[in-house]
Amino acid sequence: MTFTLTRRTVLAAAAAALTLGNPAWAEQKVAESIHFLIPGGAGGGWDGTARGTGEALTKAGLVGTASFENMSGGGGGKAIGYLIENADSSHGTLMVNSTPIVIRSLTGVFPHSFRDLTLVAGTIGDYAAIVVGKDSPINSMEDLLKAYQANPRKTAIGGGSVPGGMDHLVAAMVMKAAGEDPTAVKYIPYDAGGKAMAALLSGEISALSTGFSEAVDLANAGEVKIIGVTADERVAAYETAPTMKEQGIDTSFVNWRGFFAAPGLPEAKLAQYQAAIAKMYDTPEWEEVRARNGWVNIHNSGDDFKTFLEGQEKAIGDLMKELGFL
Amino acid sequence: MLEGLLIGLSTAFSLTNILMVIGGCLIGTFIGMLPGLGPMSIIAIMIPVAISLGDPSAALILLAGVYYGAIFGGSTSSILLNAPGVAGTVASSFDGYPMARAGKAGKALTIAAIASFAGGTIGALLLMVFAPALSSVALLFHSAEYFALMVVGLSAIAAFAGTGQVAKAILMTLLGLIMATVGEGALFNMPRFTMGVMDLQSGFSFITLAMAMFALPEALFLVMNPPKAGGNSGEGKIKDLRISRAEARQIAPVIGRQSLQGFFIGVLPGAGATIASFLGYAVERNLSTKEEQAEFGKGSVKGLAAPETANNAACTGSFVPLLTLGIPGSGTTAILLGALVALNVTPGPRLMIDEPQIFWAVIISMYIGNLILLVLNLPLIPYIAKVLEVPRNYLIPFILFFTLMGAYIGQNNATELLILVGFGFCATLLRFADYPLAPLLIGFILGSMLEDNFARSMQLYDGLGFLLERPMTLALLVLAAILVVLPSYRARRARAKADGVAEGD
Numbered sequence: 001m002t003f004t005l006t007r008r009t010v011l012a013a014a015a016a017a018l019t020l021g022n023p024a025w026a027e028q029k030v031a032e033s034i035h036f037l038i039p040g041g042a043g044g045g046w047d048g049t050a051r052g053t054g055e056a057l058t059k060a061g062l063v064g065t066a067s068f069e070n071m072s073g074g075g076g077g078k079a080i081g082y083l084i085e086n087a088d089s090s091h092g093t094l095m096v097n098s099t100p101i102v103i104r105s106l107t108g109v110f111p112h113s114f115r116d117l118t119l120v121a122g123t124i125g126d127y128a129a130i131v132v133g134k135d136s137p138i139n140s141m142e143d144l145l146k147a148y149q150a151n152p153r154k155t156a157i158g159g160g161s162v163p164g165g166m167d168h169l170v171a172a173m174v175m176k177a178a179g180e181d182p183t184a185v186k187y188i189p190y191d192a193g194g195k196a197m198a199a200l201l202s203g204e205i206s207a208l209s210t211g212f213s214e215a216v217d218l219a220n221a222g223e224v225k226i227i228g229v230t231a232d233e234r235v236a237a238y239e240t241a242p243t244m245k246e247q248g249i250d251t252s253f254v255n256w257r258g259f260f261a262a263p264g265l266p267e268a269k270l271a272q273y274q275a276a277i278a279k280m281y282d283t284p285e286w287e288e289v290r291a292r293n294g295w296v297n298i299h300n301s302g303d304d305f306k307t308f309l310e311g312q313e314k315a316i317g318d319l320m321k322e323l324g325f326l
Numbered sequence: 327m328l329e330g331l332l333i334g335l336s337t338a339f340s341l342t343n344i345l346m347v348i349g350g351c352l353i354g355t356f357i358g359m360l361p362g363l364g365p366m367s368i369i370a371i372m373i374p375v376a377i378s379l380g381d382p383s384a385a386l387i388l389l390a391g392v393y394y395g396a397i398f399g400g401s402t403s404s405i406l407l408n409a410p411g412v413a414g415t416v417a418s419s420f421d422g423y424p425m426a427r428a429g430k431a432g433k434a435l436t437i438a439a440i441a442s443f444a445g446g447t448i449g450a451l452l453l454m455v456f457a458p459a460l461s462s463v464a465l466l467f468h469s470a471e472y473f474a475l476m477v478v479g480l481s482a483i484a485a486f487a488g489t490g491q492v493a494k495a496i497l498m499t500l501l502g503l504i505m506a507t508v509g510e511g512a513l514f515n516m517p518r519f520t521m522g523v524m525d526l527q528s529g530f531s532f533i534t535l536a537m538a539m540f541a542l543p544e545a546l547f548l549v550m551n552p553p554k555a556g557g558n559s560g561e562g563k564i565k566d567l568r569i570s571r572a573e574a575r576q577i578a579p580v581i582g583r584q585s586l587q588g589f590f591i592g593v594l595p596g597a598g599a600t601i602a603s604f605l606g607y608a609v610e611r612n613l614s615t616k617e618e619q620a621e622f623g624k625g626s627v628k629g630l631a632a633p634e635t636a637n638n639a640a641c642t643g644s645f646v647p648l649l650t651l652g653i654p655g656s657g658t659t660a661i662l663l664g665a666l667v668a669l670n671v672t673p674g675p676r677l678m679i680d681e682p683q684i685f686w687a688v689i690i691s692m693y694i695g696n697l698i699l700l701v702l703n704l705p706l707i708p709y710i711a712k713v714l715e716v717p718r719n720y721l722i723p724f725i726l727f728f729t730l731m732g733a734y735i736g737q738n739n740a741t742e743l744l745i746l747v748g749f750g751f752c753a754t755l756l757r758f759a760d761y762p763l764a765p766l767l768i769g770f771i772l773g774s775m776l777e778d779n780f781a782r783s784m785q786l787y788d789g790l791g792f793l794l795e796r797p798m799t800l801a802l803l804v805l806a807a808i809l810v811v812l813p814s815y816r817a818r819r820a821r822a823k824a825d826g827v828a829e830g831d
Contacts, residue, residue, distance in 0.1 A: 041738070070738045074524035075510060078739070081524070107515060109527070156786060164515035188782055191512030191774075198595045198653045202465035204786065217667060221652050221674025292668055325515055 030276040033065045037095040039079035041072045049257045050096040052289040053123065053280070060283035062276045076100065077110045084116055087262035091269055094120060098257040099166055102313050106320060107164065114313075118265040119305045121277045122258035124290070125298035127212040127231040128170040129241065130157075131224040133201050141228045141247045144207055145178055148185075156186040158196045158205035163189055164325040169316060170230065170253055171209040172323055174244060177251035183323055200224070211255060213237070213294040230254075237294065256298060256312075258305065274301050330678070331454075334686020337383055338694060343687065346379075346388040347695045351702065354395020358402075359710075361409030361541055361728045364533065365396035366658050367735065373665045382669040383684050387691040389662055390645075394446055394692070397599065397641055398699050401438045401634055406431060406713055407725055409541035411732060413532055413771050414599030414637040417482070417607045419540060420764060421622065421629030428625055431711040436567045437627055438634045439707065441581055443700040445635035448585035449592070449642030450692040458678065460593050461650035467594050470792040473779035474802035475594070476772045479601045481809040482608035483765040495765045498756075502769020503776070505530060512778045525741040534733040534742045535749065535770055539763045541729045542750030545722050547757070567707055569627075576618070577631040580610050588636030592643025598656040599637040599644070600771055606636030608809055642692060649673050649685060 034057065036050040047070065054066030071079040076097065083095050095117070105113035132138045138147060148155040159167025168189070172182035188205055190196035197218065200208045208224075212231070216238045218224045226241035230253040234243060244251050259277070261270065280286045281297060290297065300308045320326045337343060350372075357368045372392050376385035397414060404410040405422030418438065425434035467475075483499050508519045509529025520526035569577075584606045591602040610632040611622045622629045647653040652674040654660035666673055671684060678685045703710075713721070733746045753763055783792045783799075792799060 072528065073739045073741065074527040077524050077527065109510075109517065153788060162510065162512060162515050186785065188785055189512050190782075191778060195595060195653075198465065198647070198651070199469070201651065201653075202468055204468045217672055218652065218674075221672045222676050223652060223674055 029061055029064055030279065031063045031272050033067070033092060034063050034273070034276075035090075035093045036066060036068045037079055037083060037090075037093050038068060038070045039072065039076035039095065039097065041070055045257070046076075046096045046098065048293060049098075049124065049295075050094075052293060052295075053096075053259075053277075056280055056283060056286040056289045057276055059285040060280065062279055062283070075104065075109065077104070077112075080110060080112050080117070083260070083262050084112060087264050090262040091265055094259045094261055094273060096257065097260055099255045099312070102309060102316055103164070103166065103169070103320075106313065106317050106326060114260065114309050116263060118261040118263055118270060119302065119309070120259040120261050120270065120273050121302070122256045122298060122300035122305050122308060123277060124258075124295040125254040125256040126296060127229050127235060128167075128209065128253050128255060129212045129215040129226050129230065130171070130174060130207050130209055130228045131200070131215045131218065131226050132207050133203070134223055134225060136206070136225065138206065138227065139225065140242070141174075141178065141244065141249055144227060145180070147206060148175075148180065152184060153186065154206075156188045156205045157207045157209055158188045158190055158199055159209040160190055160196050163187055164320060164323065165189070166255060167209040169319055169323075173251050173253060173315075173319055174209075174228065174230070174249060176319070176322075177244070177249045182319070197223070212241075213296075215241075216294065235296070237296075254298060256300070256308070258300070270302075277301070330682045330686045331690075333683045334688075334690040337683045337687035338387070338690035342381075343384055343387050343691065344694065346384050347391045347691050348698055350388040350391020350393075351395040351398075351695050351698050354392040354397075355399035355402075355699065355703065358396035358399025358411065361403040361407055361411050361537070361725065361732055364400065364412035365393050366412075366661060368392055368396045369658060369661050369665075373661065373668075376665055377668055380669075382666070382671045382681075383687045385669055386662075386666065386671075386684060386688050389665060390688055390691060391695050393658060393662070394638065394641055394695055395699060397638060398439075398442050398703070401442065401637075402435065402710060405434050405438060405630075406711070407541060408544045409725065409729060409732075410536050411533065412599075413536075414603055414640070415633075416536065416540075416600070416764070416767055416771070417603040417633035418630060418637070420607065420633075421624070421626045422634075424623070424625035425627075425630065426711075426714060430566075430625070431714050432567045432707055433569060433627075434630060435707045435711055436569060436704070437573075437577065437630050439700055439703045440569075441577070441584075441631040441634035442638040443696050444581045445585050445588055445638035446642055446696040446699075447693060448582075449589045449639035450689060450696065452586075452589050452639075453642055453645060453692070454689050457646050457650055460646045463590075464593050464595055464647045464651065464653070466798070468796065469779045469782040469786065470796045470799040471802060472594075473776060473783055474799045474806070475591075475601060476776040476779065478608075478802055478806040478809065479604045479772050480768065480776070481806045482604040483768055491760075491762060494761050498761055498763065498765040499769040502766040502771075503773040505535070505766075506770045506773025507777065511774060513781050525739060525745075529774075530745065530770070531733070531742060532771065534746050536767060537729045537733050538746050538749035539753045539767050541725060542746065543754040543757050543763070545725045545729070546750070546754050548718055548722055567704070573627050577627055580628050580631045581635045583613075584610065584632050584635035585639045588639030589643040591636070592640030593646045595644075595647045595653050599640040602636040602640035602643075603633035604768060604772075606632040612809055612812060645688070649677055649688070652677075 036054055038047050038050045040046045051068060057063040058066050071082060079095060083090055101114055104110045138144050157171045159171060161167040168187045171187055172185060175185045176182040190199060196208055199205050212229055215226050219226050228244045228247060229235060229241050231243055232252050281299060354368060369389055369392055372389060376388050379385045400412045400415040401418045404415040404419035405426050408419050408423040410416045410419050422434045483495050509527055510517045517527045588602040588606055591605060592598060607629060610628055611619055614628060618628060644656055644659050648659045648663060654663045730743055733742045
């Protein structure tokens with residue numbers, strides 16, 4: 001099927017597809033091109049998300065061409081600032097971001113927040129997990145809590161983020177839900193996931209707060225036991241890992257990744273991007289990219305995305321205040 | 327093990343995989359030679375190619391080839407242009423560049439090639455025999471020991487403190503340590519010392535600083551100090567590859583020791599080629615005789631062979647935690663791990679059992695790769711060294727172009743260029759005032775690791791208790807003290823002796 005569509009017909013098609021929800025449109029081009037702005041360097045999580053999404057969208061024929069631009073600086077803040085400053089000329093741009101935009105806006109590291117941007121959609125996510133070394137005597141959250149109560153100073157929890165960063169917040173959130181004082185938990189930060197892992201295996205730390213997909217890789221390699229996942233129900237990718245909730249710790253957390261556009265983006269353009277992303281989930285091309293990276297589909301479009309972000313901002317903000325970071 | 331070896335041999339010697347090794351080494355070497363492009367960016371570029379191959383053995387062999395090709399090529403830009411593109415080859419420029427300046431570029435590159443080959447090959451042999459056993463050694467090191475190891479690494483600056491420069495060397499080291507604190511560290515929620523400048527939030531980048539300290543002042547120096555009319559005495563020798571028998575005798579034990587030492591440092595996750603090269607340099611300087619010590623920093627063959635052997639052995643060593651524990655010890659191996667996972671290979675204790683062909687094929691390909699690098703590079707050295715014969719009005723713009731490109735390409739951030747030029751200007755002034763710039767870079771590279779590990783140990787032990795509770799930490803700190811104090815003690819004793827002779831007259 002070779003169609004050459006002009007920009008106008010594409011727009012009309014996108015609008016039609018959106019209003020009618022006609023599945024027959026699924027294989028047709030929804031947008032001519034998308035320029036992905038990546039706030040970090042090549043090889044990171046943002047980079048992989050943007051390039052994987054672009055690959056699936058173009059291969060599935062939903063988008064004509066995708067281009068990518070890495071703009072590091074300010075831990076991601078520079079790209080946000082750039083998109084806002086050049087809003088009028090950036091209608092063809094989608095910026096990838098994730099949970100840190102919420103955390104860093106709260107701490108003021110980013111002068112802007114998600115409210116200054118046009119929310120397109122949250123596309124994928126990853127739960128968080130607490131893991132212990134394979135030879136550790138700890139086998140459940142209950143064991144970890146017992147060890148912690150017996151000797152809080154020697155039961156350190158490590159993670160790959162700064163204090164007040166995501167891994168720390170997850171550890172604090174879990175300990176708080178388990179009835180402990182989150183400010184008393186000894187959190188040891190490592191600058192990269194690999195070093196935190198080495199510290200766990202060497203016994204320097206008792207448990208590690210990390211992303212679930214990373215934890216699954218390590219569990220499959222026989223290195224760690226996953227003692228708790230922050231999902232509401234057990235995750236299909238690793239059924240044996242118990243959730244926090246089933247162990248009586250009422251907490252859940254999702255590290256999302258998604259896309260933002262320049263403020264003041266025309267409605268039609270926004271609808272077009274959202275339609276392209278919504279259709280992407282049904283394509284085999286996306287399934288291939290998703291499976292290769294171990295991502296979990298968590299789709300929040302437009303207003304749902306806003307509600308989700310506001311909820312997360314509130315939960316994280318409250319916790320950070322309690323921990324003394326705000 | 328023999329069975330695994332046979333599987334590995336049959337996998338590695340397939341036509342595709344041999345082509346992968348050759349291709350990887352070639353690409354790695356040639357891109358690595360460009361100043362400012364380190365193995366990390368080259369591997370990141372090559373990953374899509376490797377993944378499209380589909381076969382995990384072939385992909386890993388290709389990427390490993392690129393990796394040691396890049397380290398190998400990286401020393402070329404360190405030696406010829408004083409423009410190290412990766413922290414692991416900074417130490418190679420300490421003596422390699424003075425040798426090249428003295429017209430012995432061919433010899434310097436030959437020594438680097440042979441030292442790299444020996445380091446890589448002995449490393450691969452150790453990897454083959456000890457990998458399973460060593461995975462537990464890698465876990466003996468806690469943050470406290472890493473902190474102590476960084477202190478030992480800092481003792482390398484003693485080499486620049488010679489001839490009355492002690493205060494200057496210490497000052498520059500401190501400046502480097504201070505510069506390492508800029509930006510968001512691993513331990514603090516807030517950016518430090520950024521003065522509100524958003525581009526400083528991630529701190530200074532290594533490449534930018536290395537280019538500003540070494541390559542840029544060098545290029546400016548070349549502009550400002552035209553060679554004297556008769557200064558071409560080095561001509562003709564540039565292409566001379568021969569190493570005299572005396573020199574061979576000098577470097578043989580260095581290569582032997584540093585292959586071992588470098589490999590074991592490389593096994594520790596997070597230490598890697600950089601620490602191995604600095605430590606190798608410091609240790610070999612201390613083991614040398616007084617006459618040889620005076621040569622260090624001015625073109626010593628030992629001073630070049632030590633870091634070159636050590637960094638290659640360490641690169642091989644870093645495959646131990648990667649393959650046996652699934653722990654990436656460096657940024658580069660972290661990217662390799664990502665590629666492996668994308669290929670559905672999970673490195674870890676079960677890799678050797680579940681997929682022995684991958685494990686062994688990689689090790690066998692390391693031998694082949696090292697051999698190919700040697701065979702490939704020795705005949706090319708005269709041509710590569712000829713870079714120095716390029717007329718300076720062509721060479722200097724070339725250096726400047728790649729220096730600027732290298733600083734920009736890693737971050738895609740034009741502010742890096744301003745930082746580069748600003749620091750390059752300051753560095754040139756410091757050079758005029760005869761301040762050694764290498765200690766600054768050593769301080770900067772080790773600074774953040776030093777601080778992070780120290781702070782973590784303090785947190786874990788609620789204070790300085792780790793110094794006494796962990797014997798290995800104490801032992802390493804004592805070693806560092808010896809490495810710093812011994813040379814000055816020796817120098818003082820020698821002076822006292824000389825004075826004594828004078829008095830006796």
